[in-house]
Amino acid sequence: MAVRPRGRSTGPFVGVVALAIVAGVASYDFFLADPGVEGGAPSREETPAPAPPAVDAAPAPPPDPRVSLDESDGRVRNLVAKLSSHPGLAAWLIPDDLVRIFVVVVDNVADGHTPDRHLPPWRPTRRFQTAGSSRELHVDPVSHSRYDTHAEIVAAIEPAAAARLYHHLQPLIATAYAELGRTGDEFDATVLRALRNLLETPVLEREARLIHRAPFFEFADPALEELLPVQKQFLGMGPRNVRAVQASLLEIAEAIGFDVASLPVPEVLR
Numbered sequence: 001m002a003v004r005p006r007g008r009s010t011g012p013f014v015g016v017v018a019l020a021i022v023a024g025v026a027s028y029d030f031f032l033a034d035p036g037v038e039g040g041a042p043s044r045e046e047t048p049a050p051a052p053p054a055v056d057a058a059p060a061p062p063p064d065p066r067v068s069l070d071e072s073d074g075r076v077r078n079l080v081a082k083l084s085s086h087p088g089l090a091a092w093l094i095p096d097d098l099v100r101i102f103v104v105v106v107d108n109v110a111d112g113h114t115p116d117r118h119l120p121p122w123r124p125t126r127r128f129q130t131a132g133s134s135r136e137l138h139v140d141p142v143s144h145s146r147y148d149t150h151a152e153i154v155a156a157i158e159p160a161a162a163a164r165l166y167h168h169l170q171p172l173i174a175t176a177y178a179e180l181g182r183t184g185d186e187f188d189a190t191v192l193r194a195l196r197n198l199l200e201t202p203v204l205e206r207e208a209r210l211i212h213r214a215p216f217f218e219f220a221d222p223a224l225e226e227l228l229p230v231q232k233q234f235l236g237m238g239p240r241n242v243r244a245v246q247a248s249l250l251e252i253a254e255a256i257g258f259d260v261a262s263l264p265v266p267e268v269l270r
Contacts, residue, residue, distance in 0.1 A: 013200050073098055078173075079165055084156040088149050103176040104147060110193035112228035128236075130210065130217075137193045137217075140206040144238020151241035153249045161257035165178070188258075195253055199246055199264045201231040203239045242266075 067075055077093045095101065106114035129140040174184025182190075194222040202224075219225040224232070234242060246266050254260045 017211050021114055027173055030165060037054065043095055067172075069099060069172050072138075072172050076169070079168070083158060083161050083165065086153045086156040087158045089156075092153075099172045099188060101267065104180065106187075106194050107177075107180060107190055109230050110190045112230055114229050114233050134212065136211045139236075139239065143236070144241060147237040147241050153243045154245050156182075157248060157252065159248075159251040159255035162252045163257070164243070166256050173192060191256075192258060192263075195249060195258070196264055197230060198227055198249060199266055201227070201234045201242065202267045202269045203242050203246075205237055205270050207241050208235075 028039045030146050073096050076098045076225070080093055081090060083089075105115040119266075124145050126143075128143050130137055130143075130144075170184070173187055177184050177190075204224075208224055210217045211220050216240040219232070227235075237245065243266075250260055250263065253263065
């Protein structure tokens with residue numbers, strides 16, 4: 001894995017679009033460390049995140065053909081904000097072109113790429129840290145906790161409401177996808193490819209040794225280093241958060257109507 005120090009970090013875009021949340025959540029700074037620094041603060045145990053508040057989901061209103069893609073941000077913000085009562089969601093709905101961001105992020109994830117350049121506004125407030133000596137360098141678990149809120153927001157999404165919103169936005173999604181030179185009816189297949197990439201990301205319960213090749217860090221384990229870029233970034237959320245997000249993705253996918261039995265079962269590496 002080649003990750004530049006001093007890079008930017010991100011959280012993701014939407015509720016329904018938990019795919020984009022995962023895609024961008026660790027895209028910039030999974031291994032964000034100062035050049036020459038091979039160790040960070042001492043490791044700490046991860047503490048369970050508090051359960052997100054429940055939210056009663058109202059059905060999405062019928063599509064309004066008068067709302068164009070260029071004019072859709074206000075409507076999309078209002079609809080997505082109703083998917084979860086988690087207070088952190090509102091901060092993720094500030095950027096413009098939300099549907100376009102969602103579409104291009106999912107397309108990137110489907111191709112195995114990190115969508116970092118499309119998600120500059122969302123950043124963890126703390127920096128990436130490592131622990132251990134130069135010969136036994138690994139990710140400090142405290143770095144995983146930077147993404148607890150992201151995982152909580154995804155877990156707080158009501159799957160049925162997310163599915164209704166996904167179907168409600170199909171005309172706008174198709175228009176945005178056509179702007180990428182694709183046809184709108186291809187997007188479901190693109191979502192499935194993105195889902196497979198994220199569900200094929202292993203849940204890494206054991207410490208993974210890092211190699212510091214200034215100005216980058218790489219996984220010492222070739223099997224991890226050979227993962228897709230977006231999968232290696234997803235690992236940066238930490239095992240507890242990866243589990244939570246993968247579980248939510250499956251629930252949302254099933255609610256949308258995808259055949260979840262055909263999707264991969266995440267592997268746990270201990």
